[in-house]
Amino acid sequence: MLKRLSSYAFVLMGLILFNSCKKEYESIQSIDEKKLADYFAKNNIAAVKDPKGTGFYYQIVTPGTGELFMNTDSVLYTVTLKSLLNGTTYYTTPASGNLANRVGYTSLLQVAAADPTKSRGPISASLSSISTAIRALKPGGSAKVFLPSYLAFGNNGEASIGVPSNDILEITISTLPGKSQAALDDSRILAFLASKGITNAVKDATGLYYVVTQAGTGTEQIDFTSLLTINYTGRLLDGTVFDSNNAGTFVTNLLRPTAERAGIIPGWQVLTKFRKGTKVRLIIPSIQAYGNNVENNIIWENTPLDFDIEILEVAN
Structure with missing residues (x-):
């Protein structure tokens, strides 16, 4: 009988607690x-x-x-x-x-x-x-x-x-009025170029824009597997610097990342157009950068990027 009463008391206490939480x-x-x-x-x-x-x-x-x-x-x-x-x-x-x-x-x-x-x-x-x-x-x-x-x-x-x-x-x-990220990126980049007074930017087939500030003199052809030593500074279009290495120590190829290896953003593959010694500014639409992802707690979704790049060495 005592055990039965204890069971009833336990159930009653549970109901009271449940109803109390429900009321809250x-x-x-x-x-x-x-x-x-x-x-x-x-x-x-x-x-x-x-x-x-x-x-x-x-x-x-x-x-x-x-x-x-x-x-x-x-x-x-x-x-x-x-x-x-x-x-x-x-x-x-x-x-x-x-x-x-x-x-x-x-x-x-x-x-x-x-x-x-x-x-x-x-x-x-x-x-x-x-x-x-x-x-x-x-x-x-x-x-x-x-x-x-x-x-x-x-x-x-x-x-x-x-x-x-x-x-x-x-x-x-x-x-936003449009549904094309590429078109929106392009309008943002054109507005950026106009605000900076940049009139000599060249539009690549991928949608990015580049300005060569120093022509390279190297003879080595650059391809996706070439090892490049470069200096670079990456900025948002508002001028915020999110990454840089200007110590001549950054070495990379131009391959895209996979599960097995690190890689570069698609926009950097335009560097195959250039030679050792080139200094170039790249204004890259988000679809050629990090797309709908976020990076380093600074680069937000669908953000165009602005890079200054100098190609120091090329090794094939």
Whole structure:
């Protein structure tokens, strides 16, 4: 009889704890809902509730033009995450690049860690609200998503970008008018060249631009397997230096990386056009650089790059 009572007591305690947790969870939902309602009323925002009833809201800021995005469409876009309550910005897509994906795969973001020594990676929440908002837009359109904390980072927050516990997010999504990353990169590079007064850049068939500042005098033909000793400095288009080696110690071939070996970005393969002694500036579109990936916690997705390169030695 004592054992049976102990079992009943254990079950009863479990039910009490479960209901207590359930009430706490429900209270977070109701608290967030009230904060959102107050915010909408105060700011005269006519937000639309997620049609699936998950709990987030969105507002179309500008509808865009053309046809509504479908899940299978490619989309170029930017995102800003900030606190609805205090306006703190936690993440914004840098102006030097943009995000790009199929609409159905836009739920994950890659963000810079608060600690720059840590690598960037997908944040630990599935922000399906982003793809929902994009599907309500046409190219060039923008929207805001109002995401309650329990659908964002919850009680744990997200330390990598500084989001505290139970913070409601305002997410601004802006889609770009075009769907071609190559065309967007080209327009960015042309604007960069114009801003620098560079009028003698040559466009390669791959889409990159180069300016020879010193012609080489070497006789060795360069191919992908040649060993090149080079000096180089790599910059973003805003002038930020992300890598350099000007000590005459960097040696590389022009092969692409594989699982077994390191390699260079595709844009560097244009060096086969030149000879020992050449000094050349390369302005490389993102599709010939790191594409939709991130590198060194500095180079963001779809970012064109600017290199100064000097070919010191060539060995075949």
